Structure formats: structure tokens, C-alpha cells
Amino acid sequence: MQINCGQYRFDLTTTDSAVMRSVQQVYGDALLADAPADFAIGLDPGLWLRRWIKPQVNFRCDQHSPFKPLPSSQAYAVLEWGMNWCIAAHEYSRFLLHAAVLVKNNTAIICPALPGSGKSTLSAYLGLSGWSVYSDEMAVIDIDSRQVLPLFRPVCLKNNSIDLLRSWHPNAVITPVCRDTQKGDVAHVKVLSWEHYQQLIPVPISAVVFPKYKHDTELVIYQLDQLDAFGQLSRNAFNYNVLGETAFDIVAALVSNAGLYQVEYSELTELAQFFDELVQP
Amino acid sequence: MRRLIFAPHTKLSCFSDGSGVAIYSSYTGDTLMLHSELRDAVMLQSFSALPDFNLTDMQNSLGIDAEEADRVIQYLLDNQLIISAAGC
Amino acid sequence: MTAFRAQQLLMYLAEPERCAELSLPQWQQLIWLLREAKLLAALAAALERRELCLQLPVYARRHLRSALTYADRQSQQIRFECNELKRLFDGAGIPALYLKGSAYVLAGTANGRGRICNDLDVLVAKSQLADAEALLQKNGWRTDKLSDYDERYYRQWSHEIPPMVQIHRGTVLDLHHNLYLPISGRAADMARFFRLTQTTISGALVLNPAAMVLHSIIHLFTNDDMQSGMRDLWDLYLLITQFSTTEFWQQLHGLAQVSGFCNELQYCLSALHYYLAPALDPLTLQQSVNGSSNGLWTRYIMLPALLPSHPLVCRWWHRRAKQLVYLRGHWIKMPPWVLLKHLTIKTFFTARDQLFGKYQFAPKRPPNQHW
Numbered sequence: 001m002q003i004n005c006g007q008y009r010f011d012l013t014t015t016d017s018a019v020m021r022s023v024q025q026v027y028g029d030a031l032l033a034d035a036p037a038d039f040a041i042g043l044d045p046g047l048w049l050r051r052w053i054k055p056q057v058n059f060r061c062d063q064h065s066p067f068k069p070l071p072s073s074q075a076y077a078v079l080e081w082g083m084n085w086c087i088a089a090h091e092y093s094r095f096l097l098h099a100a101v102l103v104k105n106n107t108a109i110i111c112p113a114l115p116g117s118g119k120s121t122l123s124a125y126l127g128l129s130g131w132s133v134y135s136d137e138m139a140v141i142d143i144d145s146r147q148v149l150p151l152f153r154p155v156c157l158k159n160n161s162i163d164l165l166r167s168w169h170p171n172a173v174i175t176p177v178c179r180d181t182q183k184g185d186v187a188h189v190k191v192l193s194w195e196h197y198q199q200l201i202p203v204p205i206s207a208v209v210f211p212k213y214k215h216d217t218e219l220v221i222y223q224l225d226q227l228d229a230f231g232q233l234s235r236n237a238f239n240y241n242v243l244g245e246t247a248f249d250i251v252a253a254l255v256s257n258a259g260l261y262q263v264e265y266s267e268l269t270e271l272a273q274f275f276d277e278l279v280q281p
Numbered sequence: 282m283r284r285l286i287f288a289p290h291t292k293l294s295c296f297s298d299g300s301g302v303a304i305y306s307s308y309t310g311d312t313l314m315l316h317s318e319l320r321d322a323v324m325l326q327s328f329s330a331l332p333d334f335n336l337t338d339m340q341n342s343l344g345i346d347a348e349e350a351d352r353v354i355q356y357l358l359d360n361q362l363i364i365s366a367a368g369c
Numbered sequence: 370m371t372a373f374r375a376q377q378l379l380m381y382l383a384e385p386e387r388c389a390e391l392s393l394p395q396w397q398q399l400i401w402l403l404r405e406a407k408l409l410a411a412l413a414a415a416l417e418r419r420e421l422c423l424q425l426p427v428y429a430r431r432h433l434r435s436a437l438t439y440a441d442r443q444s445q446q447i448r449f450e451c452n453e454l455k456r457l458f459d460g461a462g463i464p465a466l467y468l469k470g471s472a473y474v475l476a477g478t479a480n481g482r483g484r485i486c487n488d489l490d491v492l493v494a495k496s497q498l499a500d501a502e503a504l505l506q507k508n509g510w511r512t513d514k515l516s517d518y519d520e521r522y523y524r525q526w527s528h529e530i531p532p533m534v535q536i537h538r539g540t541v542l543d544l545h546h547n548l549y550l551p552i553s554g555r556a557a558d559m560a561r562f563f564r565l566t567q568t569t570i571s572g573a574l575v576l577n578p579a580a581m582v583l584h585s586i587i588h589l590f591t592n593d594d595m596q597s598g599m600r601d602l603w604d605l606y607l608l609i610t611q612f613s614t615t616e617f618w619q620q621l622h623g624l625a626q627v628s629g630f631c632n633e634l635q636y637c638l639s640a641l642h643y644y645l646a647p648a649l650d651p652l653t654l655q656q657s658v659n660g661s662s663n664g665l666w667t668r669y670i671m672l673p674a675l676l677p678s679h680p681l682v683c684r685w686w687h688r689r690a691k692q693l694v695y696l697r698g699h700w701i702k703m704p705p706w707v708l709l710k711h712l713t714i715k716t717f718f719t720a721r722d723q724l725f726g727k728y729q730f731a732p733k734r735p736p737n738q739h740w
Contacts, residue, residue, distance in 0.1 A: 036397035036428050063405055063679060090404075092438040093431045225300035227314055234312060241310065242442045245292060248305040248312055252294040309449055310442070 002037060004030040006152035006197060007140055008087055011037035012079070016057070019043060022076045022175040022188070026154045029194040039086040043075055061086050070181070077178040077186045080156060084137060088238040094149070095141040095250050096238040101134035101148050102126050107206045107279040108148045110139050112236045118213040121161040125268050126275065127191030128169050132200055136191075138238070142202060146250055150200035154188035162187045207259040207278045208233065211271065219270040224260040282335040284366035285354065291362050295325040301343075302329060304362055313362060315353065319344030333366040373398060375673075375682040376644060379603060382408065383648035385415045389424060396429045398681055406599045406677035407485040409433065410440035414483030440483045447474045448571070450489055450540050455573055458493075461504050464574060466492040466566060468545065468584065472575040473604070476567075480607035485600070488532065488541035494559065495546040502530060502544060509536050526550060548584050549591065557587075557628050565624070578612040579620035583630060590633040590671070593698025595691050598675035602640055606648075609641070613652045635662045636671050643672050670694060 003010040003023060014020065039061055046056030046069045056069040059082035066085050070078050088096060099112040100119040111119045120136050127133035134140075134148055136155040141148050154175070157165055162185065165172060173190040192200075208229055233251050234240045240247040259278060265271040287293065290308040299320035304313045317325055319342070328334065328342035340350040357363040373395075381387050381399065391399065403409040413433035416422050422430060451471055458465040467475055470486030493501045506512075510533040515523070523531045528547035534540070548557040565580035576584055585608060589601040625634040641649060642657035649657060661667075673687045674694040 034393075036393045036400075038428075038432070040401055062401055090432075090435060092435040092442075225320075226296035226298050227300035227303070227316055230294075230296070230303050231314055240312075242439055244310055244442055244445070245305055245307055248292065248294070248303070252303060256297055307445070308452075310445060 002032050003027050003083070004032055004152065005083070006030075007149055008039070008083075008151075009035060009037040010083055010086070011040045013040070013042040014075075014079075015045075016043055016072070016075050018176070019075045019079060023079075025173055025175060026188060026190050027152070030152060030197075031194060039083075039090075041079075041082060041086065043079055043082075045072070059085075061089075074178040074181050074186075076175055076188070077156075077181050080154070080188060087138065087140075091140075092239055092242050093143070095143060095240075095243060095247055097139040097141065097233065098137065098236045098238060099139045100136045101139045102275065103132040103134050103148075103150075103200070103203055104130065104276070104279045105281050106201070106203045107281075108134065108139075108203045109207045109209055109275055109278055110148070110205055111209050111211055112232060113137065114210060114212075114232075114236075116213060117211045118161075119211060120156055120158060121164065122211060122268060122271065124155040124157055124161070124165050124189050124191060125168070126272060127155060127189075128165075128172060129272070131275075132196070133191045134200070134203075139205075141205075141250060143243075143246055143250065145202060146253060147202035147204050149202050150197060152192060152194065152197045154190050157187050157189055159184045165189060205254060205258050207261065208254065209275075209278075210262045212262065212264050213266065214264045215266055217264050217266045219267070219274060220264040221274065222262040224262050226255040226260065229255045229260040282337065284333045284335055285358075285363045286333045286366045287329075288362055288364050293329045295322065295329050297322050299323075299325060301325070306360070306362055308361060311360065313357075313360065315343060317343045373402065373682055375676050375687075378402065378406075378676075378682065379599065379606070379644045380648060382412050382415050382603060383606065383645055385412065385419055385421055388412075388416065388421065388429075391429075393426060393428060396426060400429065400432050402677060402679050402681050404432075404436070405679045407597055408600050408603060408677075409436035410483040410485060411480075411600070411603055412483075413437035414440070437483055440485055443486060444474045444481065444484075446538075446540065447471050447486065447489065450535070450538075450542075451475055451573055452571065454489075454491060454542075455571075457504060457508055458501070461500065463493055463497045463501050463504070464563070465501070466563070466574045466576065468492055468548075468576070469588065472581060473608075475569045475571060475573045476575045476581075477569070478581075478608055479611045480604045484604070488543050490543045490545060492545040492548070492559075494563070498530070498544070498546045502533075505533055505542070505544070510534065510542060511536055528556065549587055555629050561627075578608070578617055579624050582608050582612065582621055583624050583628070583634070586625075586633050586637045587630055590636045591698060593695045595674045595694055596678065599677050602644065602675055605637055606641060606645055609653055610650055613650050615652070618652065618656055635660055636667060638662075639667050640672060640675060644675070670697075 001012050001020065001023065003012055004027060042060040044058045044060055046058055055072040057072040057075040057078055058065050058069040059067050059078050061082065097110065097112065099110045100123045102109045102123065111117060111122065113119055123133050123136040133155060134150045135153060138151065139148050140151060162177060166174065175188045177185050177187045179185050210224065210232065230251055233254065237247060263271065263274065288306070290306055292305045294303045299317055299322035301314055301316045302325055304315065324342050328338060331338060336347065336350050336354060339354065340347060400409060403412055409432065413436050416433065422433065447470065451467060454465065468490040470484055471489045471491065473481040473484060512531050512533050515531050520531065523529065528550045529543045529545040533542045533544060547559055548562065549555055562576065562580055565577045566574050567577045569575055575581065582605065585601065585605055589598065589605070625631050638657045638660035639662050641653065642661045646654065646657065670690045670693050673690040676682050676687050
């Protein structure tokens with residue numbers, strides 16, 4: 001079956017019916033025009049002995065398996081991570097930052113993925129309240145225009161945020177929870193309909209925000225200096241090293257032109273308000 | 282005092298808030314960042330535009346003491362980002 | 370889905386104009402195949418040499434650009450590492466000869482652009498091997514701990530020492546002292562090969578055209594692992610096309626004769642004829658007609674074994690050919706008593722790995738722990 005993520009297409013081979021159901025849930029409304037796929041991927045059952053004792057799933061990108069096999073109950077999460085891996089390991093025609101991309105008024109805010117940033121919860125929250133989530137993991141930046149491109153992907157929720165999101169949005173489309181993955185319990189929530197995705201266009205980045213979740217704190221906003229932001233962004237890019245000078249130029253332009261902030265927050269509503277101010281036309 | 286220049290394979294980006302300079306080397310493929318204590322963008326800009334510089338120039342532009350400037354220069358030399366100016 | 374005709378694969382690289390006729394589904398297959406064969410960047414380089422990129426569909430252009438960007442960055446890294454190594458070796462008075470991928474990039478041969486390398490290959494005289502290894506160890510190159518068996522394999526039988534890794538940059542270096550395994554009894558006379566060298570513009574020592582091509586032939590056609598077979602054949606095509614003169618062919622034949630690699634040269638000519646005949650220059654075509662072998666082993670085993678291991682071109686009989694070449698690769702390398710031991714140990718581990726999954730023994734982690 002084909003998975004259409006907008007910028008990338010995957011040709012998936014699997015016999016796991018639970019995975020196929022989740023794929024249908026998340027990507028089912030995407031148009032499958034007659035276009036070539038970028039990657040041939042597969043979820044294979046592990047080795048023969050393993051099919052009965054602790055069944056495993058092995059992600060395959062064409063003829064290679066980048067990860068060690070994982071329990072088959074985590075198959076859908078493995079698929080989503082595997083798709084990220086395919087893009088990150090092969091894409092050098094665009095600049096890839098490990099960051100969430102949140103868009104409103106045709107302006108993007110990117111949140112680099114530092115541990116403890118809570119960017120996925122934030123992405124899901126904003127995605128279901130009027131913002132367009134271009135990605136919760138990967139900012140895909142066009143090298144020539146330096147604008148960020150939309151991806152048609154779900155947001156990866158972890159642990160408590162799964163129930164939290166369910167309580168905010170009882171009707172949200174969420175895949176079954178994969179328990180005890182290397183990141184804890186994981187589920188994917190759909191934040192874009194294909195109809196909505198098709199309206200999205202490449203947009204400029206107006207702010208880089210490094211959020212930090214801190215229990216019981218007021219919203220505190222620090223201005224970040226360009227040198228620090230440069231360091232953080234270049235370290236958080238998937239292909240900075242391969243793109244070399246091209247990436248250097250993009251990051252240098254980004255920190256010169258965008259607002260740079262570090263934010264401590266405990267209430268998502270307060271953070272959302274700040275984000276709204278950042279994208280006022 | 283020894284005159285130095287940025288190696289021909291380097292590219293500099295001076296930050297407009299004066300926080301420092303990022304240097305890319307197309308020889309090693311590495312990026313290095315120099316932090317400025319002065320936070321003076323004009324000063325950085327003119328430093329990077331100098332045909333060559335010495336320890337004092339670096340001290341004045343980044344707002345660091347001689348010992349620190351010497352360490353920075355040694356590091357930049359080791360990483361082949363700067364070289365001795367011709368004829369010195 | 371119509372798969373590619375295996376024999377046609379390299380012709381898309383040799384005559385990139387052919388790509389203009391590809392449909393999108395065919396592009397998809399070609400890109401998957403060449404990515405697996407480590408030849409996608411080579412196609413991009415071939416298209417760029419003829420300025421054909423702009424006419425291609427966006428889908429193809431993006432993948433080709435990605436592949437070429439990666440290969441170019443790798444070349445930059447190779448030039449840098451070789452310069453650093455050269456400084457090191459020059460300082461210690463150890464002449465070092467750059468081989469394979471490093472040599473192609475440094476010498477700027479036609480195959481230098483768009484070539485994917487796994488590691489740097491450098492050769493020093495056997496008498497200076499210990500000094501060279503110690504020098505590298507003192508300067509940030511270290512050797513990963515190997516199993517006792519692998520350690521012995523390298524030290525007693527091989528023409529190279531265990532791979533060394535640069536501690537800061539992760540670059541992998543294979544330090545050789547011969548072009549071929551001494552235990553085979555066919556090791557090259559390195560004193561002769563050290564005379565057959567040239568100096569690149571950057572001052573690095575590489576083999577001269579005939580010796581460079583012969584080494585590339587030895588490497589491909591004595592190898593047990595044919596995973597990069599197509600890529601290596603493409604190397605040979607570009608090198609030979611670049612060098613092909615009457616004098617070059619005389620030297621190549623002479624060198625193959627004195628060093629005992631005439632069979633391998635014959636396999637090479639057969640492969641060029643089989644996969645690339647319409648694209649050969651008149652001299653090479655004539656060589657390939659006269660020098661090809663029509664033997665069963667060449668036709669049914671050697672030639673098919675060069676195909677990339679991808680289901681789009683690789684059928685069960687190709688896989689069988691690859692297995693046979695694997696056995697032969699071991700057979701010609703080693704005397705039978707060593708071979709028996711070598712295969713038993715390898716097979717024992719393979720059986721163990723198949724039963725439990727190899728990752729139980731060599732844990733492999735995703736590159737990014739945040740996912």
C-alpha cells in the first residue's frame with residue numbers, strides 16, 4: 001500500500017492488519033495519485049523462531065534494516081520512526097531540522113526538539129486549535145527559498161499527553177497506544193485532514209522558539225542571542241554536516257531574520273497566546 | 282607581533298546582535314563559533330573585514346584579554362581556520 | 370511492474386540521454402536500484418556532465434541532487450583526510466600510496482565525482498607498516514576491539530590491518546601493505562608497484578593508469594563480496610575509457626601477466642563487453658571482443674554475480690551465482706586448510722545469528738535517540 005506524506009511517498013509492504021488499519025486511520029484520506037514512491041519500505045515479521053516466542057517486527061528501507069527488531073506490538077510506532085529515518089538518511093536536497101513547525105497566518109514558528117521541550121504535546125494542542133502543524137519532528141526547508149514545506153504526518157504523543165489530549169479533544173483521531181517503546185507509551189494523533197493539507201503552502205520562518213516545560217511556573221520569555229541560536233540549530237539539523245556551506249548559509253540567515261526566544265512554561269494556553277502574538281500580521 | 286589572516290577556504294558570518302561570529306571551513310567541513318564579550322556588531326563587522334589582524338585586534342574586537350585571545354588564536358591555527366599572513 | 374533488463378542497467382549511466390525516455394514508474398525503479406547499488410550519485414554526475422539534469426522530472430531531480438550532494442561532501446572529506454594523513458606520513462618519512470576511492474578523488478579521474486566510498490584506503494611498505502600504525506594511533510586513529518578470530522585473520526593472512534577509526538570524525542581507514550592477500554601466494558610485488566606511481570596535483574602518491582586499473586580489477590574479481598560489483602565495474606569502465614590508448618593496453622596486459630592476474634583481466638573484459646558493449650570506445654571494444662571469456666563460469670556465474678542484490682533485477686539464479694562467487698573468493702584467497710577453518714567459523718556465527726537475530730549480539734541503534 002502507498003503512504004502519501006505530501007512531500008514524500010512510501011511504498012509499504014506489510015501483512016500486519018493492525019498496522020494497515022492505523023495507516024488507513026492516519027493517511028487514508030490522502031489522495032493516491034499515480035505518482036512514484038520515494039522509498040520502498042516494509043515491516044517484516046522477525047526470524048522464524050521469533051514468530052512464536054515474543055514476536056518481533058523489523059523495519060526495512062528497501063534492502064536495509066536500520067533498527068534492531070522490536071516487539072511487534074510497537075509496529076505502528078516503528079513504521080513512523082522508520083519513515084523519519086528514510087527521509088533523514090537520504091534527503092540532501094533540502095535542509096532538515098529536528099524541530100516542530102507550527103504555522104498560522106502563513107508564518108512559521110519552529111521549535112527545535114530538545115529533551116523536555118514538550119513540543120509534541122504543544123504541536124498536538126495547537127494543531128487541534130486553529131494552527132497548521134507542518135511537522136512535529138522535522139522542519140523541511142527549501143534550500144533556495146529558505147521557506148519551510150508542509151508535511152502530511154500525525155503528531156507523536158507520549159505517555160500522559162495521550163490521555164491529556166483525549167480529554168481536550170474526545171473526537172481526535174488517535175492510533176492505538178504502543179506500550180513500553182524506548183520513548184515510553186506512544187500514540188499518533190491526526191492533526192491535518194488531506195483537504196486542509198492541500199491548502200498549505202511553503203512559508204517563511206518568523207521565529208525560533210526553544211520551549212522548556214517547567215512545573216508550576218509563570219510564562220518566562222528570554223531573548224536568545226544569535227550565536228547561541230546558531231549553535232543550537234546547527235546541532236539539531238539532520239543534514240547540516242553533509243550540506244556544509246549551504247546549511248551554514250541557511251542557519252546564518254535564519255538566526256539573522258527570525259525572532260529567537262527561549263520560553264519556560266507550564267500552561268499550554270499561555271504559551272499558545274505568546275505564539276499567537278508572534279504570528280500577528 | 283604575528284599578522285594573521287582567515288584561511289582562503291573559510292567563510293564568516295557576523296551576527297547583527299554582536300553576539301559573535303560563525304566560521305565555516307570548506308576544507309575541514311567544520312563550523313566554529315567565536316563568542317564576543319563586547320556584543321558590538323560594528324566592531325565584529327570591521328574585524329572580519331580586516332585584510333589581516335594580530336592578537337591585539339582580536340582582543341579589541343571580541344573584548345577578551347590577551348591570554349584568552351592567545352588561546353583562541355592557537356585554537357584557530359590548530360584547526361586551520363587562520364594562517365600566518367604572507368611574508369610574515 | 371516491468372523490472373529492468375539487468376544487462377541494460379549500466380547503459381543508463383554510460384548513455385544518460387537514454388534517461389529522457391523513462392516514465393515515472395521506471396524512474397522509481399531505477400532510483401531504488403541505483404541507490405542500492407551505490408550508483409545513484411554516479412548517474413547524477415553522468416547526467417550533469419552532459420547537462421541533462423534540467424530536463425528531468427522533479428521526482429528524479431530531487432533524488433539525484435541528494436545523492437550527488439552526499440557524494441560531493443564525501444569527496445571533500447576524503448581530500449581533507451588524505452591531506453592530513455599526507456602531512457603525518459610526510460613528517461615521519463613514510464611514503465604512502467592512496468588506493469581506490471581515495472585515489473580516484475585525489476587524482477580527479479573521471480569516476481572521482483559521484484562515487485560513494487566506505488573508507489579510505491592507504492598502502493605503505495610492509496617494512497614500515499608497524500611504524501605507520503603506531504604513528505596513526507598516536508594521532509587520533511584507533512582500532513576497534515575485534516574478536517580473536519578476526520584479529521588473527523587480519524594479522525596473519527590479510528593484506529591490510531584491522532580498520533582504524535578517527536576518534537573525532539569517525540572516518541574509517543584501511544591500512545594496506547599489499548594489493549592482495551599474501552596467504553593466497555599471489556601477493557603483488559610491491560617494490561614493482563611502488564615504481565608504477567604518479568603524484569597528484571595535491572602531492573599525493575597514486576598508482577599510474579595501468580596499475581590503478583589492474584588494482585581495481587584485482588579488487589573486484591577476486592572479491593568474495595559482490596555487493597558493490599556494479600559500482601566497481603562502473604569505476605573500471607570510466608577509468609578505462611579515460612585511459613584507453615594502445616600503450617595503456619600494452620602496459621595493462623604486461624602488468625597482468627607479470628603479476629599473475631590474467632584471468633581477472635579476462636573477467637573484466639568479459640564484463641565490459643556484456644554490460645557496456647555499445648558504449649565502449651573502439652580500442653576497448655576490440656580488446657573486449659578478443660579478450661572476453663566465453664566459459665561457463667564467466668557467463669553463468671561471474672557476470673550475473675555483479676548485479677546489485679535488489680529484487681528488481683536479482684533473481685534466484687543471480688543469488689546462487691553470488692554465493693558461488695563468495696566461495697570462490699575464499700577458495701582463491703587461501704590454502705584449503707585455512708579455508709575450511711575460515712568458513713566453519715563464519716558459518717557457525719551465521720547459524721547462531723539466524724537463530725536468535727544478529728542484533729542480540731551486535732546491538733545496532735537508530736542514529737537519533739529522540740525518535
